[in-house]
Amino acid sequence: MGTSVELLNVIDVEATCWDGDPPPGQVNEIIEIGLTTVDLAAGERVGRNRVLVRPERSAVSPFCTELTGLTQAEVDTGVTFAEACRLLEVEHEAGVRPWASWGDYDRKQFARQCRDVRYPFGRRHWNAKLVFSQAHGLRKRPGMAQALKIAGLPLEGRHHRGEDDAWNIAALVLHLRARDAWPTTPTTPADAYR
Template identity: 75%
Template sequence: MRLNVVDVEATCWDGEPPPGTVSEIIEIGLTVVDLGSRERISRHRILVRPSRSTVSAFCTELTGLTQAEVDTGVGFAEACGILAAEHAAGSRPWASWGDYDRHQFTRQCGATGTAYPFGNRHTNAKAVFTQAHGLRKRPGMAQALRVAGLPLEGRHHRGEDDAWNIAALILDLAARRAWPMT
């Protein structure tokens, strides 16, 4: 069974957003996992051009993404269309680290009148990891990699790299028979 592992980066600020702006997705990282063979089979990156905010210096420092870079991206509705058409987002189960990504898509789809690209089979990988490892607090992705003894590959807070790393954590959970096979 294939699973889409999704991680988004969004416009952000050190403190409150400037008046009239909202946090918008600027990068969608997606890794396709084959749970049967227990391997990451592809990785993808969709840059998304924000329409109601800009990339702050804080956001660039955190993610490495610049306004000039995201200006080359596609609009949000087109990005959702790509998820549906090229990555079977509506029919394939998907996972993210926590619920932020799912909620951000819900908010942004609602605000823009864009069809939600995903089906209803979402798994919060952070919750599964926390339970499988008997932890009291839910760890961030980088901390979870350390707990699992796995390397952090690429740049933390870069959607494509974070999706790749979350996929490694999911495969580790599957090897421990702790991943729900939905």
């Protein structure tokens, strides 16, 4: 391989959630990190990963299980959030590779949870929802499932499952790349980071 390859990590997280306000003392915590690696030069998805994260300050509600399919017993087998961040850095070069997510929720959720843990990502982040909306001339930013319909792409796997959502978001990134609509400059300004 004589050429340098630009790999992009596409991230989607699922977090504890409730139908209404969280119970007293509980907060939204990441319970699953989906990561699909995209080779932008080759125009293909080259890696699909999932990290289960054991919540420390919340429990998986029946509403959360219905939405994501994740159960308390399943996430109890996961790693700590600190270990998940370490895995992202070591195994997926998260601090070096550029990354993307659908909207800004994932980036902000990591920032909230990284008060006592080193933030695993670098400062090159793309908001794929923003890019998609601009590329398609949409006034309202669609959810991922709606964007797949607009792009004529299938929804693969289960919606609101981090691993599957990252895979589908990566397909949307490649759709934008094929249209020459994927920007070379990150959409998130460097001063948006803590």
